[in-house]
Structure formats: structure tokens, C-alpha cells
Amino acid sequence: AVCGRCYEVPETMRTEVAAVEPAARATTSWGTPAVDVAAAVHAQLARLGVVDRQDTGVCTLESADHFSYRRDRTTGRLAGYVWIERPDGPGRETT
Numbered sequence: 001a002v003c004g005r006c007y008e009v010p011e012t013m014r015t016e017v018a019a020v021e022p023a024a025r026a027t028t029s030w031g032t033p034a035v036d037v038a039a040a041v042h043a044q045l046a047r048l049g050v051v052d053r054q055d056t057g058v059c060t061l062e063s064a065d066h067f068s069y070r071r072d073r074t075t076g077r078l079a080g081y082v083w084i085e086r087p088d089g090p091g092r093e094t095t
Contacts, residue, residue: 002070003059004036005029 001007004026009017014033018025023043026036038055045053060066067076 001037001059002061002068004034004039006059006061006070007034007037008032009035 004024005028007026008028011033014025014035017035017040021040021043024035024037024040026034026039028034042053042055058066060068061071069075
């Protein structure tokens with residue numbers, strides 16, 4: 001996702017989003033209102049008890065290796081993966 005340092009939004013949108021998820025409130029690197037989607041998702045997952053979360057730290061706007069409509073103004077595709085591992089380890093049977 002685009003990071004909170006780059007995801008500029010109108011102040012009213014930032015206020016509305018932060019009212020639902022305070023962790024989403026951000027400011028761009030140039031000082032304007034922003035939303036940090038990844039921070040918001042991580043905060044929500046933490047409240048749900050998900051302890052093993054990883055974030056690549058990649059900003060799609062800043063990374064030439066990732067698609068960004070905001071940067072290139074052309075369409076493209078991204079994919080993400082989410083999985084749940086069993087507490088006793090992946091693929092192990094319990095008896």
C-alpha cells in the first residue's frame with residue numbers, strides 16, 4: 001500500500017477515517033493530511049489478538065518495483081497474501 005508519508009487526503013477525510021481508526025491518522029512528508037492504511041490494519045489486527053504480523057515497509061508510491069496508479073497514472077495489478085497457521089504448526093495433525 002501507499003504509506004502514510006505519501007497518501008495525501010483532504011483534512012475532512014483524514015478526520016473521518018481517524019474517528020473510526022485513530023492509528024490511520026498521518027501526515028505526509030511534506031506536511032499535509034494523510035491516511036496510513038497499513039498502520040490502521042495493523043492496529044485492528046492487534047486488537048483482534050493477531051500477534052504475528054509483518055509489514056514489508058514498502059510504499060507502492062516510492063517503490064519502482066511495485067505498481068502505483070498515483071505515481072504512474074496507468075492501471076495495473078497487485079496481489080497480497082494472508083494466511084492463518086495452526087498453533088501446533090502448519091500441516092501437523094493433532095490427535
